[in-house]
Amino acid sequence: MIHPSPAFGRELPRMLTPPPGARSSALAARLAAVESRNVTFLGPDFPVFWTEARGANVRDADGNVYLDLTGAFGVSVAGHAHPAIVEAIREQAGTLVHGMGDVHPPALKVELLEALAELAPWRECLGVLASSGSEAVEIALKTALLATDRPxxxxxxxxxxxxTPGALATTARDDFRGPFRRHLHDGVRFVPFPDVLEGEDASAGEALEAVRRAFREGEAAGRPVGAVIVEPIQGRGGVRVPPDDFLRELRNQVHAEGALLIFDEIFTGFGRTGQTFALEHEGVTPDLLCVGKALGGGLPLSACLGSRDVMDAWPISRGEALHTSTFLGHPLSCASALAFLRVLEKEKLVERARETGARIRRGLEEALSDEPRVRGIRGRGLFLGIVLGGDAPLPGAGADVAAAALQAGLILLAAGDQGHVVELSPPLTLTGPQAEAAVQGVARAVREGLDAWEA
Ligand SMILES: Cc1ncc(COP(=O)(O)O)c(C=O)c1O
Structure with a gap:
């Protein structure tokens, strides 16, 4: 085993061998023999296998040190393995690892729900805990059906x-939906998401008009609309920020129709965008709020939160919860989440997202200002997307950029319905030198990746 240097977590990329090295390649061959072939993409340049991560650094099986600009799907807001979070998990593991979430609950469940209620935008907030983001969305959709009786x-x-099937019915990606279409709820209508940067998309007015139409169509089809679900900033869709006031007008319209507005802040929640929740950028309070990813401090945890009015659509439990799961309120996840929320506040991570995000954005705009194949950079805080393609999106170019970045020791992901966006969602604890290295390295990888895409 390689012993970490004390600087591990605050280091710049340090490559010992071109990735994937021999050990990662050997692991890929073993994995192919035991994992369903659909899960992990195994290609000549992908993946590298992680063995250790701290702060913004990841070490792979061959000893290469990377700068993680994804926060591992946006989870590591406080950095990987933050010492205070690790200590809380260790301590909790010594006393209670698993409990009986909805029967004889772990005491910590109370503390966590209280902490979430404190952060939520309603005077009285009630929640249902779960493990994955998808499950939080399922709970929100179930809540909306109970509250409105409109499917x-x-x-x-x-x-x-x-x-998961309920959540997938509201996910707009054809590749994910296609094979399972017959399992999906047929009462979902998709409307355009307005996006300032990609001019060919709908304006806010057109999107709101489409929402209005979708309400009418739902009514006519015998599927009156009870819920509108939206990411305040679309994440995997390519870090798409709606125009100012769009979310407010959407809320007004949804309420005028007597339906509920669900904000999916699974990616944007807990500081990533430079506010605790993205809803604060416009001061728009939804009826239901889905959170996950960062919440667990690295352990699986999610929640659907709502005002008492809305959440009381659920009947009182008479012994069987209508929605629960084996690991609901898992003590390790709750302890980790509580430690994460303390770190978020104590280390002023929300402010750091704003400052470091502005710095990286400025740096990238400058470094790529003469690159005609980049349309622009969008996002808020430390949630940024580099849009590839001058006049039209370059399909799949994000993956070429991610591949070039990996060789340079930067972990990046592509996003966007055409894979034409490079998504940045690093830990908010990124140091100054790491932010600088990210700007230089990403700008270089963008040019190299675009060259490879063209070749
Ligand atoms: C906005 C949003 N909602 C829901 C999900 C699903 O979360 P999970 O993968 O934990 O089920 C994701 C995951 O990327 C997400 O970005």
């Missing part, structure tokens, strides 16, 4: 809400 749902083009 129709409006979701947005470009949306990603998860892959």
């Amino acid at each position: 129709g749902i409006i979701a947005f083009e470009g949306s990603y809400h998860g892959l």
Whole structure:
């Protein structure tokens, strides 16, 4: 085993061998023999196998040190293995690892729900805990049906809400939906998501008009709409930020129709965009709020939160919860989440997202200002997307950029319905030198990746 240097977590990329090295390649061959072939993409340049991560650094099986600009799907808001979070998990593991979430609950469940209620935008907030983001979305959709008795749902083009059947019905990606279409709720209508940067998309007015139409169509089809679900900033759709006031007008319209507005802040929640929740950028309070990813401090945890009015659509439990799961309120996840929420506040991570995000954005705009194949950079805080393609999106170019970045020791992901966006969602704890290295390295990888795409 390689012993970490004390600087591990704050290091710049340090490559010992071109990735994937021999050990990662050997692991890929073993994996192919035991994992369903659909899960992990195994290609000549992908993947590298992680063995250790701290702060913004990841070490792979061959000893290469990377700068993680994804926060591992946006989870590691406080950095990988933050010492205070690791300590809380260790301590909890010594006393109670698993409990009986909805029967004889772990005491920590109370503390976590209280902490979430404190952060939520309603005077009285009630929640249901779960393990994955998809499950939080399922709970929100179930809540909306109970509260409105209307089965129709409006979701947005470009949306990603998860892959379990209820959530998948509201996820706008054809590749994910295609084979399972016959299992999906047929009362979901998709409307355009307005996006300032990609001019060919709908304006806010057109999107709101489409929402209005979708309400009428739902009514006519015998599927009146009870819920509208939206990401305040679309994440996997390519870090798409709606125009100012769009979310407010959407909320007004949804309420005028007597339906509920669900904000999916699974990606944007807990500081990533430079506010605790993205809803604060416009001061728009939804009826239901889905959170996940960062919440667990690295352990699986999610929640659907709502005001008492809405959440009381659920009947009082008489001994069987209508929605629960074996690991609901899992003590390790709750302890980790509580430690994460303390770190978020104590280390002023929300402010750091704003400052470091502005710095990286400025740096990238400058470094790529003469690159005609880049359309622009969008996002808020430390949630940024580099849009590839001058006049039209370059399909799949994001993956070429991610491949070039990996060789340079930067972990990146592609996003966007055409894979034409490079998504940045690093830990908010990124140091100054790491932010600088990210700007230089990403700008270089963008040029190299675009060259490879063209070749
Ligand atoms: C906005 C959003 N909602 C829901 C999900 C699904 O979360 P999970 O993968 O934990 O089920 C994701 C995952 O990327 C997401 O970005």
